[in-house]
Amino acid sequence: MESKFEILSYQNCNDLKKAINPSSVLIGACTLLLGLYLAFFVSVSDPTSNLNMLRLAAGWVLAGFGLVTLVFNPRRWVYDPTGSPVGKRSLDFGMEQLPALRRMLKDTGFDDVAINDISKVHIDCYASADHRFVAIQVLQYGALSDRPLTPAGYLYEDRAESFLKAFTAEA
Numbered sequence: 001m002e003s004k005f006e007i008l009s010y011q012n013c014n015d016l017k018k019a020i021n022p023s024s025v026l027i028g029a030c031t032l033l034l035g036l037y038l039a040f041f042v043s044v045s046d047p048t049s050n051l052n053m054l055r056l057a058a059g060w061v062l063a064g065f066g067l068v069t070l071v072f073n074p075r076r077w078v079y080d081p082t083g084s085p086v087g088k089r090s091l092d093f094g095m096e097q098l099p100a101l102r103r104m105l106k107d108t109g110f111d112d113v114a115i116n117d118i119s120k121v122h123i124d125c126y127a128s129a130d131h132r133f134v135a136i137q138v139l140q141y142g143a144l145s146d147r148p149l150t151p152a153g154y155l156y157e158d159r160a161e162s163f164l165k166a167f168t169a170e171a
Contacts, residue, residue, distance in 0.1 A: 005148035008124050008137040010077050012152060015133055016086055016126070021076040024069060032066025035059045079128035086133070091167060092122045104166050105138065108159075110150050121149070127164055134160040 010016055039059030044052040077086045093101045101121060119141050126135040134155040139146040155163050 005137075005151045007139070007146065007148055008126070008135055008152040010086070010126065013126065013135050013154070015080050015154070016077050017080045018075045019078045019083065020074060021085075024073050024076070028066045028069030028073070030066070031062050032070065035061065035063030035066055039063060077126075079130070079133040082128065082130055082132055084128040084130040084132065086126050086128050089125045089127060089167070090122050091125070092120055094120055101138075104163075105150075107166065108136070108153065108155065108163055110138070110153065114149060122146075123167070125167060127160070127167075131161045131164050132157055134163050136163070 006012060036059065038055055042055055042059075044055060046052070078084060079086055098121070101123075121138060121140050124137050124139060127133065135152055136155070137152045138149045140149055
């Protein structure tokens with residue numbers, strides 16, 4: 001059975017944007033510089049020594065790791081108004097936990113969610129680290145993919161914080 005809702009993703013949230021991750025850039029630059037330093041500027045007294053080969057290998061591995069970190073991992077998703085990093089969390093609910101899920105959804109504003117009592121359900125949640133933004137969606141496990149049961153819901157400020165408290169209490 002097809003759903004009329006799109007699955008929640010970072011790109012669907014208008015309040016999220018990509019920003020430079022300073023810790024990732026710093027780690028990448030430091031490992032790149034350390035690797036290049038080991039490869040070019042540290043010398044071993046005996047050039048035929050195994051330590052020389054180990055130094056070269058370690059230097060190039062560190063330089064490669066630093067370069068990959070700088071090229072492929074310099075940005076992260078943040079909540080635009082506060083600049084707080086956003087992470088994804090998921091919570092699974094079995095059949096015996098469905099009343100708690102329905103209560104949590106009703107408190108959030110999703111009143112009539114058609115949940116089939118036969119299969120497991122999970123909530124995908126994108127939450128900012130400062131607890132000022134939450135994007136949630138309820139999905140039901142299917143044969144080949146997840147089926148969204150609700151549209152993506154967005155909570156801000158105090159409602160987001162209270163939802164995250166309930167969400168972490170259930171986890």
